[in-house]
Amino acid sequence: MNDPVDVVIIGAGASGAAVAWSLADTKMHILCLEQGGWMKPETYPSTGRDWEARAFGDYSPSPNIRARPEDYPINDDNSPIKVVNFNGVGGGTVMYAAHFRRLHPSDFRVRSLDGVADDWPIDYDALAPFFAENDRMMGVSGLAGDPAVPPSDPRMPPLPLGRSGTRLAKAMNRLGWHWWPSDTTVATVDYEGRSRCINLGHCTPACAQGAKASTDITYWPAARRAGVELRTHCRVHEITTNEQGMAAGVAYYDADGIEHFQAAEVVVLACNGVGTPRLLLNSASWRFPNGLANSSGLVGKNLMFHPYAQVYGYVDETTDSNRAPPTCLWSKEFYETDPSRGFVRGYTFQFGRGVGPVAEAVASEAKGLLPWGARHHAAFRRLNGHRLGLSAICEDLPEEHNCVTLDPVLKDSHGIPAPRGSTTGSARTRRG
Ligand SMILES: Cc1cc2nc3c(=O)[nH]c(=O)nc-3n(C[C@H](O)[C@H](O)[C@H](O)COP(=O)(O)OP(=O)(O)OC[C@H]3O[C@@H](n4cnc5c(N)ncnc54)[C@H](O)[C@@H]3O)c2cc1C
Numbered sequence: 001m002n003d004p005v006d007v008v009i010i011g012a013g014a015s016g017a018a019v020a021w022s023l024a025d026t027k028m029h030i031l032c033l034e035q036g037g038w039m040k041p042e043t044y045p046s047t048g049r050d051w052e053a054r055a056f057g058d059y060s061p062s063p064n065i066r067a068r069p070e071d072y073p074i075n076d077d078n079s080p081i082k083v084v085n086f087n088g089v090g091g092g093t094v095m096y097a098a099h100f101r102r103l104h105p106s107d108f109r110v111r112s113l114d115g116v117a118d119d120w121p122i123d124y125d126a127l128a129p130f131f132a133e134n135d136r137m138m139g140v141s142g143l144a145g146d147p148a149v150p151p152s153d154p155r156m157p158p159l160p161l162g163r164s165g166t167r168l169a170k171a172m173n174r175l176g177w178h179w180w181p182s183d184t185t186v187a188t189v190d191y192e193g194r195s196r197c198i199n200l201g202h203c204t205p206a207c208a209q210g211a212k213a214s215t216d217i218t219y220w221p222a223a224r225r226a227g228v229e230l231r232t233h234c235r236v237h238e239i240t241t242n243e244q245g246m247a248a249g250v251a252y253y254d255a256d257g258i259e260h261f262q263a264a265e266v267v268v269l270a271c272n273g274v275g276t277p278r279l280l281l282n283s284a285s286w287r288f289p290n291g292l293a294n295s296s297g298l299v300g301k302n303l304m305f306h307p308y309a310q311v312y313g314y315v316d317e318t319t320d321s322n323r324a325p326p327t328c329l330w331s332k333e334f335y336e337t338d339p340s341r342g343f344v345r346g347y348t349f350q351f352g353r354g355v356g357p358v359a360e361a362v363a364s365e366a367k368g369l370l371p372w373g374a375r376h377h378a379a380f381r382r383l384n385g386h387r388l389g390l391s392a393i394c395e396d397l398p399e400e401h402n403c404v405t406l407d408p409v410l411k412d413s414h415g416i417p418a419p420r421g422s423t424t425g426s427a428r429t430r431r432g
């Protein structure tokens with residue numbers, strides 16, 4: 001048995017890293033267990049010519065396609081929204097698009113304002129200092145003064161709009177719709193030991209330059225300097241409890257598959273919206289037959305994804321394609337409730353600069369836009385480097401039928417039951 005610690009954190013992703021860093025000052029013995037390993041930027045897709053192909057393989061956002069030993073499979077057959085994540089130090093931030101939008105004040109008051117779901121027990125103002133601290137730790141580039149959001153103070157200038165952004169912004173001006181250079185965690189100048197973006201444009205499957213902030217290069221170095229211990233390739237399969245019914249520690253498998261028990265005064269779960277309920281449900285015991293923290297029966301229920309609808313089209317002029325980070329501006333024109341639309345709440349528009357040649361070829365061929373034979377090259381030239389994208393990102397409302405349970409058959413590489421997601425979204429989301 002390992003020596004007991006004061007705090008054990010499960011998961012070294014976005015929230016695990018931040019909580020480890022924020023507790024480090026207490027000088028308690030803090031240990032984080034992470035099922036994945038440290039990232040090796042020299043092996044990231046952007047270091048090789050096959051970077052686009054790898055986004056469909058070992059750097060796919062889908063754990064079911066990546067299928068590395070540290071990934072756990074997710075049965076999402078009954079979900080129109082497929083789960084994306086990344087399992088390793090940094091978690092989802094290794095692979096995120098680095099758009100760094102804050103919640104709006106109205107998001108905290110959806111019951112009072114719109115009569116749906118629940119109000120948060122805190123408001124935007126209570127969180128604002130923590131948003132600002134997180135912005136400083138991750139390093140946010142942007143342009144102050146966006147009239148659609150409360151004031152903030154980005155540390156670095158915004159990403160250049162480039163050809164694609166300028167084209168999209170002009171179109172938005174013609175429509176009279178709100179747009180603004182978006183807040184991103186891509187460094188536009190050297191920042192806290194990180195080099196600035198050099199506009200290669202491979203951000204989503206990880207940034208080898210270190211310009212895109214992921215918590216393995218932001219929070220974790222600071223937390224470890226302050227004494228936090230991080231053990232990688234350690235997969236927790238159960239949170240154990242004592243006679244008082246309080247969390248007493250965790251059982252986990254190490255890199256060699258050997259099982260350990262780690263006693264802790266406090267257990268912090270930071271395994272994201274799918275991994276966290278999976279672990280609570282998998283911690284069922286004679287004392288808690290329905291899983292931990294589940295006296296309400298609600299563990300895993302009310303799962304909220306952010307549904308993401310994407311459209312794209314082609315313009316005559318050349319766009320940025322895959323050069324530069326994929327997102328640089330957003331529109332909040334339809335964010336707040338407008339009863340005339342027939343549904344409450346709204347969505348953010350996120351604009352895309354374009355895609356690389358392989359993604360263009362694969363998608364266009366599948367859609368029948370790219371013929372084989374004599375006309376192939378001419379058609380590809382018209383498409384490649386001429387695409388602009390637009391995504392509407394909204395938030396599901398909490399509804400019990402959207403849930404995570406344990407799959408009775410599917411298991412991860414340690415034989416731990418895999419999560420199963422069952423979602424239909426909400427009627428409001430579909431109308432939006
Ligand atoms: C492709 C993609 C694009 C995205 N784009 C954006 C964006 O532009 N802007 C934005 O704000 N957000 C974006 N996100 C979402 C963002 O990355 C997540 O919301 C965020 O990382 C969630 O933080 P978390 O700490 O809850 O979980 P995660 O960051 O997912 O971390 C959970 C960690 O727990 C570990 N873990 C899980 N189970 C166990 C276990 N049993 N034992 C040990 N360790 C375990 C995992 O390995 C993982 O490292 C994106 C995500 C993806 C995948």
Ligand code: SF4
Pocket residue numbers: 046186196197198199200201202203204206207208209210211212324325
């Ligand atoms: S475009 Fe910038 S942020 Fe994106 S991968 Fe390249 S250097 Fe990193």
